[in-house]
Amino acid sequence: MNPxxxxxxxxxxxxxxxxxxDPKILMLFGFVAMLYVGTGFVQSWNTALTIFNMGxxxxxxxxxxxxxxxxxxLFNVGVMGFVALGGLAxxxxxxxxxxxxxxxxxxxxxxxxxxxxxxxxxxxxxxxAMPKGRLRGLVMFVVLVAGFTVFRRVFDGGTxxxxxxxxxxxxxxxxxxxxxxxxxxxGGLLAAGGAWIIGKTALGLRSDYLAIATLGxxxxxxxxxxxxxxxxxxxxxxxxxxxxxxxxxxxxxNEGFLNLVTNIGADPITASTITVKLLYAALFIxxxxxxxxxxxxxxxxxxxRMMRAIRxxxxxxxxxxxxxxxxxxxxxxxxxxxxxxxGAMMTTLDAQLVPGTYQPLRFTFLIWVMVIVGxxxxxxxxxxxxxxxxxxxxxxxxxxxxxxxGLTASMADGFxxxxxxxxxxxxxxxxxxxxxLLLVLRFSPRGLIPER
Amino acid sequence: MDFLxxxxxxxxxxxxxxxxxxxQLALGALGVTxxxxxxxxxxxxxxxxxxxxxxxxxxxxxxxxxxxxSFGPLxxxxxxxxxxxxxxxxxxxxxxxxxxxxxxxxxxKSVIFVIxxxxxxxxxxxxxxxxxxxxxxRFSDGERFIISARTFRELTGLDEGLAFRTTQGITIxxxxxxxxxxxWFLNRTRTGKSMxxxxxxxxxxxxxxxxxxxxxxxxxxxxxxxxxxxxVLYGLDKSFKPFTYFQLLLPIFAAAIVGGxxxxxxxxxxxxxxxxxxxxxxxxxxxxxxxxxxxxxxxEGLLQLLSTDYxxxxxxxxxxxxxxxxxxxxxxxxxx
Numbered sequence: 001m002n003p004x005x006x007x008x009x010x011x012x013x014x015x016x017x018x019x020x021x022d023p024k025i026l027m028l029f030g031f032v033a034m035l036y037v038g039t040g041f042v043q044s045w046n047t048a049l050t051i052f053n054m055g056x057x058x059x060x061x062x063x064x065x066x067x068x069x070x071x072x073x074l075f076n077v078g079v080m081g082f083v084a085l086g087g088l089a090x091x092x093x094x095x096x097x098x099x100x101x102x103x104x105x106x107x108x109x110x111x112x113x114x115x116x117x118x119x120x121x122x123x124x125x126x127x128x129a130m131p132k133g134r135l136r137g138l139v140m141f142v143v144l145v146a147g148f149t150v151f152r153r154v155f156d157g158g159t160x161x162x163x164x165x166x167x168x169x170x171x172x173x174x175x176x177x178x179x180x181x182x183x184x185x186x187g188g189l190l191a192a193g194g195a196w197i198i199g200k201t202a203l204g205l206r207s208d209y210l211a212i213a214t215l216g217x218x219x220x221x222x223x224x225x226x227x228x229x230x231x232x233x234x235x236x237x238x239x240x241x242x243x244x245x246x247x248x249x250x251x252x253x254n255e256g257f258l259n260l261v262t263n264i265g266a267d268p269i270t271a272s273t274i275t276v277k278l279l280y281a282a283l284f285i286x287x288x289x290x291x292x293x294x295x296x297x298x299x300x301x302x303x304x305r306m307m308r309a310i311r312x313x314x315x316x317x318x319x320x321x322x323x324x325x326x327x328x329x330x331x332x333x334x335x336x337x338x339x340x341x342x343g344a345m346m347t348t349l350d351a352q353l354v355p356g357t358y359q360p361l362r363f364t365f366l367i368w369v370m371v372i373v374g375x376x377x378x379x380x381x382x383x384x385x386x387x388x389x390x391x392x393x394x395x396x397x398x399x400x401x402x403x404x405x406g407l408t409a410s411m412a413d414g415f416x417x418x419x420x421x422x423x424x425x426x427x428x429x430x431x432x433x434x435x436x437l438l439l440v441l442r443f444s445p446r447g448l449i450p451e452r
Numbered sequence: 453m454d455f456l457x458x459x460x461x462x463x464x465x466x467x468x469x470x471x472x473x474x475x476q477l478a479l480g481a482l483g484v485t486x487x488x489x490x491x492x493x494x495x496x497x498x499x500x501x502x503x504x505x506x507x508x509x510x511x512x513x514x515x516x517x518x519x520x521x522s523f524g525p526l527x528x529x530x531x532x533x534x535x536x537x538x539x540x541x542x543x544x545x546x547x548x549x550x551x552x553x554x555x556x557x558x559x560x561k562s563v564i565f566v567i568x569x570x571x572x573x574x575x576x577x578x579x580x581x582x583x584x585x586x587x588x589x590r591f592s593d594g595e596r597f598i599i600s601a602r603t604f605r606e607l608t609g610l611d612e613g614l615a616f617r618t619t620q621g622i623t624i625x626x627x628x629x630x631x632x633x634x635x636w637f638l639n640r641t642r643t644g645k646s647m648x649x650x651x652x653x654x655x656x657x658x659x660x661x662x663x664x665x666x667x668x669x670x671x672x673x674x675x676x677x678x679x680x681x682x683x684v685l686y687g688l689d690k691s692f693k694p695f696t697y698f699q700l701l702l703p704i705f706a707a708a709i710v711g712g713x714x715x716x717x718x719x720x721x722x723x724x725x726x727x728x729x730x731x732x733x734x735x736x737x738x739x740x741x742x743x744x745x746x747x748x749x750x751x752e753g754l755l756q757l758l759s760t761d762y763x764x765x766x767x768x769x770x771x772x773x774x775x776x777x778x779x780x781x782x783x784x785x786x787x788x
Contacts (some may be wrong), residue, residue, distance in 0.1 A: 075563055201772055207563050208494040212705045216768035227761045365570055427581035434574030
């Protein structure tokens with residue numbers, strides 16, 4: 001059962017179709033739509049679309065977290081890590097390979113990685129094969145130490161050779177040079193792989209432990225992205241990642257586009273930026289549409305009911321013969337994969353991978369606010385929460401500045417308090433998000449669109 | 453072979469810093485473990501509570517400094533520490549009244565408390581950034597060294613220096629005092645005993661007339677004292693930066709879990725275990741090994757197991773190993 005909400009009533013008929021026509025839900029979505037449209041009128045359509053595109057990405061992340069939390073009650077606070085793995089996928093898939101780096105140390109690095117993986121697999125096999133006792137521990141220790149030494153010997157030489165190749169512009173292996181859209185599913189797969197490893201070890205432990213374990217793995221993934229220069233240039237960032245949509249400059253040079261724009265009577269530069277954003281939005285909406293359709297299908301399927309049964313009462317579900325641990329692993333992987341897809345989409349939108357920008361508050365805990373506020377256990381709720389909270393996250397800063405200007409209007413220019421308050425307006429958003437989370441959790445624990 | 457120099461180098465770069473760091477982690481982990489034992493949830497706002505307490509102490513320090521007050525060779529921050537603890541305690545009690553008490557009355561699941569603590573984390577993070585900003589703050593003053601590397605070299609005639617900073621000394625002394633006080637309180641006083649009883653068996657404790665709200669209130673006050681002290685010591689030793697404090701959450705949690713959640717002795721043990729592993733695994737042992745080998749010989753390579761950027765991986769690795777092989781922690785968890 002979803003936390004703190006009333007127990008679901010199995011006796012009531014599952015209202016599958018009625019929800020979509022529930023006036024309250026339409027009103028809520030209408031309200032959020034008005035926020036975006038209002039931004040378009042008050043600020044600019046470019047701003048509104050920028051927020052909207054990131055809102056789409058946020059919604060997909062919220063959808064992924066909602067699968068884990070809403071369907072299965074798994075508390076994953078490592079969303080950032082899976083999002084970053086998705087981002088890494090865009091580099092690995094779409095960037096052109098660097099042949100010099102591959103010939104300098106590519107094979108050696110790969111060999112090193114294989115040796116490292118073999119060490120771990122060998123150690124696990126040994127652990128399972130040998131009888132319990134002191135000898136087992138000793139052999140494990142020797143295997144791990146020897147394996148680690150060999151791994152470092154092989155691996156370090158390879159990476160050093162790769163990173164020495166033109167470090168200012170490459171210094172990494174590059175990617176496969178494939179179309180960028182392929183990176184989205186690959187991002188999902190990469191995140192799924194990461195989720196499999198962490199799920200294998202941490203699922204089945206208490207929920208707090210899973211939380212800490214995921215928090216840790218996310219930090220480690222970011223540390224890897226920052227430090228393994230041979231992989232994705234580390235903090236030197238990968239910029240200029242290919243785009244699935246045309247460049248603004250090309251649009252502005254395109255006769256057909258110019259004719260069209262002048263016919264409408266719009267400024268070609270603004271029109272081109274808006275067109276590009278609309279194209280991104282269209283792509284993202286397709287992904288969101290597919291994912292939400294699949295999620296709804298899954299939710300209403302026997303599989304979805306089994307998941308909720310496990311969530312509401314693990315003991316009785318396993319008494320009915322359900323493999324709780326396996327189901328948890330399954331949904332954990334699925335949810336993380338969705339976060340990975342969203343991460344790949346976001347990096348595609350930014351056209352650059354900047355490991356330094358991954359902050360847990362922004363990429364893990366904000367997504368949690370989206371899910372809790374929107375309504376855990378409801379896919380539409382997660383999407384609504386994604387759009388609403390993302391809009392607030394962006395807009396609270398200018399609103400806070402306005403508020404501070406209002407508050408400090410009577411103070412003299414250059415007065416320290418006034419300066420300080422104006423400077424601090426940027427930090428209002430954390431305060432606001434915390435307040436919203438606490439208020440919703442307290443007064444409307446089932447969120448804006450509660451679970452059916 | 454140069455045994456003495458090797459030992460001194462090891463002391464200087466591993467043992468002394470790791471002891472100080474371990475003491476800071478242990479104090480933090482004690483707070484986590486107390487909250488877990490009495491309130492039964494993992495408090496994600498812990499790192500930001502540390503940051504808040506340290507921030508108040510820093511403001512107090514600045515205030516004292518501007519009045520010309522100093523603590524002689526010791527950092528002024530120690531004088532401001534009681535203020536930091538008091539304000540943090542008030543904030544903790546206020547948070548409990550406004551946020552956690554409601555869920556306690558409802559007997560909500562522990563994961564709801566955790567989510568509420570995420571909200572508290574956001575707010576505290578916001579408050580800290582609002583008042584002091586996101587930048588690094590150094591607020592250590594007074595004498596910098598108890599023994600500086602140079603004095604040590606002159607005194608002993610060795611090649612290696614052993615620096616022992618005042619902040620490291622203070623950290624160790626203050627941590628020991630705090631731990632003694634805490635254990636005295638938990639084991640010798642009536643309130644402390646009632647808290648342990650409450651942690652051990654809530655229903656039985658309620659039956660024997662222990663007031664749970666009082667136990668909770670005192671827990672928050674102790675936690676405020678522990679976290680603020682840990683935060684101030686860490687800030688004196690290194691520097692104060694809100695985001696670093698947020699990141700300390702991971703090693704602190706790891707320490708508490710590795711030691712056995714809810715077990716104060718375990719938290720201390722866990723703190724030192726994590727600190728020593730973190731420093732030991734990320735330290736380049738080239739110099740130490742070089743002294744141990746024949747004269748004029750240096751091993752090739754740095755002999756560093758992991759680069760310092762992977763220090764989180766160390767606490768995480770230990771955490772996973774312990775969770776896999778001994779889920780209750782080194783000391784048995786869940787008792788106070």
